[in-house]
Amino acid sequence: MTGSAIASRVLIKELPSHEGQQVKLRGFVYTRRDLGGVQFLLLRDRSGVAQVVLSKTHLPMPESSVEVIGKVVRQAKAPGGFEVQASNLHVLSEATEPPPVEMNKVEWHANPETLLDYRYVTVRGLKDRAALKVQATLVDAFRDYLSREGFTEIFTPKIVSAGAEGGANLFELDYFGERAYLAQSPQLYKQIMVGVFERVFETAPVYRAEEHATSRHLNEYLSLDVELGFIDSEEDVMDVEEALLRNVVERLEAQCQEEFDLFGASLPILGERFPRIPLMEARRIVTEKYGHQVGGKDLDPEAERLFSQYVLEEYGSDFVFVTKYPRTARPFYAFFEEDGFTRSFDLLFRGIEITSGGQRIHDLAMLKRSLSERGMSEAGFEGYLEVFKHGMPPHGGFAIGAERLTAKLLGIANVRFARAFPRDRHRLTP
Amino acid sequence: MTGSAIASRVLIKELPSHEGQQVKLRGFVYTRRDLGGVQFLLLRDRSGVAQVVLSKTHLPMPESSVEVIGKVVRQAKAPGGFEVQASNLHVLSEATEPPPVEMNKVEWHANPETLLDYRYVTVRGLKDRAALKVQATLVDAFRDYLSREGFTEIFTPKIVSAGAEGGANLFELDYFGERAYLAQSPQLYKQIMVGVFERVFETAPVYRAEEHATSRHLNEYLSLDVELGFIDSEEDVMDVEEALLRNVVERLEAQCQEEFDLFGASLPILGERFPRIPLMEARRIVTEKYGHQVGGKDLDPEAERLFSQYVLEEYGSDFVFVTKYPRTARPFYAFFEEDGFTRSFDLLFRGIEITSGGQRIHDLAMLKRSLSERGMSEAGFEGYLEVFKHGMPPHGGFAIGAERLTAKLLGIANVRFARAFPRDRHRLTP
Numbered sequence: 001m002t003g004s005a006i007a008s009r010v011l012i013k014e015l016p017s018h019e020g021q022q023v024k025l026r027g028f029v030y031t032r033r034d035l036g037g038v039q040f041l042l043l044r045d046r047s048g049v050a051q052v053v054l055s056k057t058h059l060p061m062p063e064s065s066v067e068v069i070g071k072v073v074r075q076a077k078a079p080g081g082f083e084v085q086a087s088n089l090h091v092l093s094e095a096t097e098p099p100p101v102e103m104n105k106v107e108w109h110a111n112p113e114t115l116l117d118y119r120y121v122t123v124r125g126l127k128d129r130a131a132l133k134v135q136a137t138l139v140d141a142f143r144d145y146l147s148r149e150g151f152t153e154i155f156t157p158k159i160v161s162a163g164a165e166g167g168a169n170l171f172e173l174d175y176f177g178e179r180a181y182l183a184q185s186p187q188l189y190k191q192i193m194v195g196v197f198e199r200v201f202e203t204a205p206v207y208r209a210e211e212h213a214t215s216r217h218l219n220e221y222l223s224l225d226v227e228l229g230f231i232d233s234e235e236d237v238m239d240v241e242e243a244l245l246r247n248v249v250e251r252l253e254a255q256c257q258e259e260f261d262l263f264g265a266s267l268p269i270l271g272e273r274f275p276r277i278p279l280m281e282a283r284r285i286v287t288e289k290y291g292h293q294v295g296g297k298d299l300d301p302e303a304e305r306l307f308s309q310y311v312l313e314e315y316g317s318d319f320v321f322v323t324k325y326p327r328t329a330r331p332f333y334a335f336f337e338e339d340g341f342t343r344s345f346d347l348l349f350r351g352i353e354i355t356s357g358g359q360r361i362h363d364l365a366m367l368k369r370s371l372s373e374r375g376m377s378e379a380g381f382e383g384y385l386e387v388f389k390h391g392m393p394p395h396g397g398f399a400i401g402a403e404r405l406t407a408k409l410l411g412i413a414n415v416r417f418a419r420a421f422p423r424d425r426h427r428l429t430p
Numbered sequence: 431m432t433g434s435a436i437a438s439r440v441l442i443k444e445l446p447s448h449e450g451q452q453v454k455l456r457g458f459v460y461t462r463r464d465l466g467g468v469q470f471l472l473l474r475d476r477s478g479v480a481q482v483v484l485s486k487t488h489l490p491m492p493e494s495s496v497e498v499i500g501k502v503v504r505q506a507k508a509p510g511g512f513e514v515q516a517s518n519l520h521v522l523s524e525a526t527e528p529p530p531v532e533m534n535k536v537e538w539h540a541n542p543e544t545l546l547d548y549r550y551v552t553v554r555g556l557k558d559r560a561a562l563k564v565q566a567t568l569v570d571a572f573r574d575y576l577s578r579e580g581f582t583e584i585f586t587p588k589i590v591s592a593g594a595e596g597g598a599n600l601f602e603l604d605y606f607g608e609r610a611y612l613a614q615s616p617q618l619y620k621q622i623m624v625g626v627f628e629r630v631f632e633t634a635p636v637y638r639a640e641e642h643a644t645s646r647h648l649n650e651y652l653s654l655d656v657e658l659g660f661i662d663s664e665e666d667v668m669d670v671e672e673a674l675l676r677n678v679v680e681r682l683e684a685q686c687q688e689e690f691d692l693f694g695a696s697l698p699i700l701g702e703r704f705p706r707i708p709l710m711e712a713r714r715i716v717t718e719k720y721g722h723q724v725g726g727k728d729l730d731p732e733a734e735r736l737f738s739q740y741v742l743e744e745y746g747s748d749f750v751f752v753t754k755y756p757r758t759a760r761p762f763y764a765f766f767e768e769d770g771f772t773r774s775f776d777l778l779f780r781g782i783e784i785t786s787g788g789q790r791i792h793d794l795a796m797l798k799r800s801l802s803e804r805g806m807s808e809a810g811f812e813g814y815l816e817v818f819k820h821g822m823p824p825h826g827g828f829a830i831g832a833e834r835l836t837a838k839l840l841g842i843a844n845v846r847f848a849r850a851f852p853r854d855r856h857r858l859t860p
Contacts, residue, residue, distance in 0.1 A: 009660065026660040028625070028821060046580065046628040063625075065660070065792075065823035092660075093792050095821035120622045121820045129626045136583040143570070150476065153566040155652050155832075157851045158588070158635055159601075159612075161858045171589075173603050173612070176639070180858055182589075182603070189851060192550045192860075195458070195493075196559050198476040204634065205588055209606070222585050230439065230456040230475075230495070230522075362495075362523050383860055390551045391458060391525035393495035402585075421587045421619060428591045428610055430622075430813055 009067075013047035015082045018072045025050065025068045025084060026092070028124075030104050032059040041089075042079070042104065043068060051078035054086045063099050063121065065092040101125070106262065112414060119421060120430045130259040131418050134252065135222075135406045139203055141251035142224050142400075145244050151226070152197040156189035158182055158205065162380060171209045171219075182207035185399060187333070190227040191360060192387055194395045199228045203402075213425040215414045216301075216352065218403060220423040226357075227397030234335075234343040234359040235276075237396040238321050241347065241355065242274050245319065252409070263410040268349070271317030276345070278324040282307050297329040298346075305351035322346045325358075332370045333384075335359040335396070343396070354405045357398025364388040439497075443477035445512045448502045455480065455498045455514060456522070458554075460534050462489040471519075472509070472534065473498060481508035484516045493529050493551065495522040531555070536692065542844060549851060550860045560689040561848050564682065565652075565836045569633055571681035572654050572830075575674050581656070582627040586619035588612055588635065592810060601639045601649075612637035615829060617763070620657040621790060622817055624825045628659045633832075643855040645844045646731075646782065648833055650853040656787075657827030664765075664773040664789040665706075667826040668751050671777065671785065672704050675749065682839070693840040698779070701747030706775070708754040712737050727759040728776075735781035752776045755788075762800045763814075765789040765826070773826070784835050787828025794818040 010023040027045035039059055041052040043066070052068050060066065070086030100118045101108045106126050108115065115122045122128060143153065159175060160183045171182040186202050193200045206223040226244070231237060249268050252260070260267060277285075283294045286303045289310060294303045299322065311320040323345045327336050334342040335358065344358025361367045367388055371378055378385060407418040416422035421430060440453040457475035469489055471482040473496070482498050490496065500516030530548045531538045536556050538545065545552045552558060573583065589605060590613045601612040615636050623630045636653040656674070661667060679698050682690070690697060707715075713724045716733045719740060724733045729752065741750040753775045757766050764772040765788065774788025791797045797818055801808055808815060837848040846852035851860060 026823070028823075061821070064821035092823055093821045095819060096794060097819040099820060120817045121625070123622065124626050132584070132626070133582065135585070139583065139585075140573070140577065143573075147570065152563065153569065154562070154850060155565070155569075155635070157650055157853055159637070159650055159853050159858065171603060171605065173601060175601065175853075175858055176641070176855060178858060192553065193850065195551070196554050196562070205585070207589070211606070220587055220589055364526060386860075387550045389525060389527040390529060391491070391494035391523045393456070393458075393522050420584060420623065423587055423589050423605075425606060428589065428605055428608060430816075 011047040012043070012045050012050040012080070015050060015072050015080060015084070019074060019082065020072060022069065022071055022087075023084065025052070025070075027066065027068075029060055029062050029064045029066060029095075031062060034059060041066075041068075043084075049079045051075065051083040052086050052089075053083055054089060057086075057089045058091075059089075060091050061095040061098055062103060063124070064095040066090060067092055099124075112416075116416065116422065116427060117430075123420060126262060127412075128417065130262050131406055131410055131412060132420055134256050134259050134410060135402055135418065137252060137255050138248050138406065138409075139222070139224065139402060141248040142244065143201065143203065144251075145247040146199075146201045146226065149199070149240070149243075151199040151201045151228070152193075154186075154190065154193045154197070154200045154202050155204070156183070156186040156193070156202060158207070162383065169209045171207050184208055185223060186225050188384055188387065190225055190397060191392065191395065194227050194229040195387075195390065195392060198230060198393075201226045211425060215416075216404060218415055218419060218422055218424065221404075221419065222402035224400040224402050225397065226399070227395060229393040229395040231359065231394050231396050234323070234345060234357070234396055237357055237359065237398060238274075238276060238323075238345060241357065241398055242319075242321075245274075246270060260410065263412070265410045268318040268409070269312065269316060270319070271315055274317055274319040274321055274347075275311055275315045276321040276323050277311075278341075279322050279326070279329075280324070282322050285310055297326060299348075299353075301352075304348055304353060308348050308351040311348075318350050320348050322348060330358070332374055332376060333360050333367065334370075335361050335366075336370065345398075347398070347400075349405065350408050352404065352408055354408065355398045355400050357396065359394065359396035362388065362392040362394050441477040442473070442475050442480045442510070445480060445502050445510060445514070449504060449512065450502060452499065452501055452517075453514065455482070455500075457496065457498075459490055459492050459494045459496060459525075461492060464489060471496075471498075473514075479509045481505065481513040482516050482519075483513055484519055487516075487519045488521075489519075490521050491525040491528055492533060493554070494525045496520060497522055529554075542846075546846065546852065546857060547860075553850060556692060558847065560692050561836055561840055561842060562850055564686050564689050564840060565832055565848065567682060567685050568678050568836065568839075569652070569654065569832060571678040572674065573631065573633065574681075575677040576629075576631045576656065579629070579670070579673075581629040581631045581658070582623075584616075584620065584623045584627070584630045584632050585634070586613075586616040586623070586632060588637070592813065599639045601637050614638055615653060616655050618814055618817065620655055620827060621822065621825065624657050624659040625817075625820065625822060628823075630658075631656045641855060645846075646834060648845055648849060648852055648854065651834075651849065652832035654830040654832050655827065656829070657825060659823040659825040661789065661824055661826050664753070664775060664787070664826055667787055667789065667828060668704075668706060668753075668775060671787065671828055672749075672751075675704075676700060690840070693842075695840045698748040698839070699742065699746060700749070701745055704747055704749040704751055704777070705741055705745045706751040706753050707741075709752050709756070709759075710754070712752050715740055727756060729778075729783075731782075734778055734783060738778050738781040741778075748780050750778050752778060760788070762804055762806060763790050763797065765791050765796075766800065775828075777828070777830075779835065780838050782834065782838055784838065785828045785830050787826065789824065789826035792818065792822040792824050 347355035777785035
């Protein structure tokens with residue numbers, strides 16, 4: 001039997017509408033069980049998992065690709081309530097090695113490094129693909145909302161001649177004999193594009209050559225960038241980000257409930273409005289309420305955690321904007337006030353920073369003053385300064401790290417498992 | 431007058447619904463004209479261009495950002511049929527230098543290198559932004575169609591340990607002391623992800639360190655990648671690409687007519703079906719019909735042009751699939767037949783190749799044989815081969831160069847003007 005009589009492949013989720021009929025399924029062997037007289041396969045395709053009943057057949061190793069032809073029969077105990085009583089199993093591609101872990105288990109008790117070494121097959125795992133599905137959905141929701149709000153997508157260079165932040169943490173590259181770098185952020189380019197489309201976004205990789213390996217950093221990550229012009233202040237930027245995230249959460253609720261359930265994760269608590277609280281007040285609260293002395297100029301990771309906890313209790317929100325960072329804690333292009341603070345913000349989500357944003361300096365003289373007051377030379381920033389000779393409107397924006405947001409949404413402790421093929425201090429493969 | 435009485439900014443395209451009212455506009459000075467008693471500005475915002483009438487006001491240099499408050503009055507001679515009689519002009523950001531070209535002219539008679547040197551402002555030009563708008567729209571249509579067809583978006587690494595094609599034309603990178611490369615294509619990664627989601631796509635930059643500078647090559651470009659599993663042959667892949675492109679063209683027709691008109695470009699002629707013609711037949715036709723001797727193993731640029739002309743005349747289609755390339759003209763992972771040909775194709779559009787695609791080898795033994803028959807060692811391909819131990823289904827895919835497609839759609843002779851900030855042999859800035 002070649003199956004030529006059966007027109008085309010049916011997806012597993014479509015089985016109920018084919019009860020009593022002969023169908024052709026294609027998918028991966030999930031599990032196999034041979035009871036002598038009767039054999040069972042669980043077959044996985046992109047739409048679900050089905051039980052297949054066979055006899056006297058060579059059952060190939062898990063993860064082999066197969067085609068099954070058989071009759072759809074109601075079976076209460078089978079996943080989805082139907083099974084396929086197969087007359088034929090055709091092996092499309094036989095696995096030659098078993099996967100290093102059992103693919104149908106939700107939890108694996110394996111060394112994370114081993115899982116990442118075998119990522120080319122472990123990424124088929126239930127939680128691994130659920131995380132990537134959630135990420136694809138949130139990126140789609142991000143673009144979709146912004147497009148509706150009059151934003152235009154841009155595609156900016158990742159090979160650059162200088163870093164937006166001034167030089168640290170850059171990967172260096174040989175560009176036909178010239179020194180070049182991988183972009184840390186599309187910062188300057190998205191600002192330029194505000195002059196073209198006023199409102200722009202980009203979803204593209206960025207690069208940070210950070211030496212330290214932590215559970216919250218990646219050396220290559222997906223940055224969801226937004227920039228908009230003709231704003232009155234950073235409040236306009238926060239308005240856009242809040243509305244955007246509410247839309248993203250709404251979409252995840254509609255399309256990814258199954259994935260959240262798999263992780264035992266709950267959707268974000270949004271509250272009436274994301275509170276906007278100045279950094280100095282946040283630091284005071286963390287010290288007074290939790291006795292935590294905050295190190296540095298920013299919030300340290302423990303302070304971020306405690307402050308998020310406070311905001312959830314007091315305001316009923318998983319998100320909080322921390323605003324008005326001092327100039328010393330922000331890059332030279334942050335719009336500053338005479339009091340030494342900037343029109344900038346971070347967005348914390350469940351205890352971790354997922355965004356930096358704010359209003360940028362649009363005035364050439366102010367930009368030069370910013371460099372000079374920081375003791376930075378204009379040399380090396382000529383290309384940046386040049387742009388501001390052409391009437392750049394007041395503008396601002398933000399960037400969201402897609403993997404970090406995905407990890408926090410689903411409760412994934414190590415951000416590397418929220419990226420398909422992570423790059424870290426020690427990992428360049430697969 | 432501060433404008434505080436007027437709630438919020440109105441977009442230029444909304445003027446007709448505000449006739450007789452006071453409005454606040456924000457935008458860029460497009461042109462200025464001072465007739466002594468009366469002054470005119472053309473103001474540009476993301477939605478359109480409006481005429482503003484003023485008196486006794488300092489008119490800032492073109493491209494300055496301004497806010498205008500005034501009354502909307504019907505005026506047949508003004509763009510859009512309305513003008514704004516302004517009581518107030520507030521300069522948000524004054525340009526300190528004029529742009530190197532007149533921003534409101536459709537055609538610029540300037541050296542292309544100069545235009546690219548000043549790209550940070552020339553990208554605001556009518557045709558430049560129209561091209562990028564068309565590109566954003568086609569990328570959106572690409573994703574949208576594939577998502578509806580059950581494809582999942584993926585985000586794969588651009589820092590890799592080896593090239594997919596085997597080593598040539600790679601940009602080299604220092605990765606914490608290890609040698610790494612910029613990805614030429616997401617080839618292996620999209621194949622791996624077929625094992626996860628069956629049908630995947632990616633829209634991300636890729637890198638080719640090609641020494642030669644031509645009007646059709648970029649060293650960094652946006653690759654629109656597709657890969658799908660459980661196919662019967664490369665015909666399934668061509669079916670997807672054809673349906674996809676028909677959808678993209680439909681969307682461009684609905685949303686970008688204005689941009690096409692600006693370029694004097696017409697939408698592609700699609701015909702009943704994109705013809706699928708074997709390479710050897712295409713070569714024969716070009717030689718017999720046009721007397722052109724085709725060099726190399728493929729079609730040379732002149733042969734591509736002639737063959738496209740033939741297909742348009744004979745089949746009424748701007749697109750044609752050239753199929754069945756010999757093994758020697760394709761990479762080692764192309765699925766081959768015993769006759770020495772592969773299940774692969776190029777897609778030509780208006781005389782230029784915009785896609786390479788085909789079925790890939792999914793069987794480990796066949797892959798090893800392919801390497802061996804080409805005299806290639808398995809060393810260096812271990813990471814690639816490893817993947818095929820885990821039951822990879824029959825699969826195939828293709829990639830479209832977004833800039834090349836955009837350029838051909840609009841009749842842009844130099845592909846660099848179909849990218850916001852092109853990188854070429856000699857250009858790393860802006």
